[in-house]
């Protein structure tokens with residue numbers, strides 16, 4: 363056994379790279395990924411201070427023989443602050459090499475063996491949770507005035523049952539950001555819907571807040587600078603890619619319905635889960651594989667925007683490739699552009715049942 367077979371920081375990725383590239387060398391063996399929480403002017407970001415362990419392979423783009431293509435052990439893992447998969451953590455050090463789309467290629471051609479192992483065996487670095495940060499002062503939906511904007515939005519415009527949202531999903535309304543650490547986050551939590559996010563055991567690990575508009579307007583500061591306000595905002599320090607919203611309610615389920623956002627989960631109800639977007643992280647794939655489920659129904663939003671539609675198609679193809687042996691995968695197309703939450707529950711379930 364060569365020295366390079368010794369367990370790496372990310373044995374799953376290491377195995378994948380080995381099966382794809384053949385030979386892999388390990389740099390900075392055993393060093394973790396260190397980061398600090400930064401601020402890009404409008405939202406918290408992960409400022410990388412040290413990348414830690416990297417896997418070096420011969421780059422297929424430039425005919426390199428000197429192991430100049432480096433893939434960080436955290437490649438495609440959720441960003442510890444934003445939760446998006448960190449697919450940028452790859453580069454070829456040969457100056458003339460065009461390695462920019464290698465990350466996409468790797469995603470498509472690498473058999474995901476990690477997804478078939480228990481999430482319990484996952485490296486501990488991902489479970490190193492940060493402390494819970496309060497979004498602010500919360501009000502019960504059922505105790506708000508009948509003409510309150512959130513009541514009008516959720517009940518009248520979206521057709522949700524407020525009592526159910528409160529009882530089943532713990533949804534609340536944040537009327538004031540009060541915590542000293544959240545002061546800078548006023549625009550991201552105040553006057554917004556707040557939904558607790560629970561891990562697979564049902565323990566609260568964080569929250570997301572949602573703006574009442576589908577396309578929130580930019581905030582204009584006193585100096586004229588415009589700041590984008592996100593529709594969904596995730597608790598700083600909570601890695602959304604490390605959780606599947608609603609999964610703790612689906613332990614016995616033989617079928618799972620994957621939708622994009624929390625409102626879609628509320629609409630369909632269990633066994634619907636969402637990855638907080640239209641892509642699954644490696645971590646989320648492992649969570650799925652550890653369930654009893656046999657059938658996966660993919661009910662992504664039907665996009666009228668061509669770019670977004672392409673992105674979803676690409677992800678569906680990838681999911682089929684990666685999880686196709688573990689599950690029967692059914693892609694469910696909604697009759698018209700929109701997301702599942704635009705329809706009523708019985709209707710969505712009928713569509714799903716017909717596949």
Ligand SMILES: [Zn+2]
Pocket residue numbers: 421422423424425426431454455456459460461
């Ligand atoms: Zn190269």
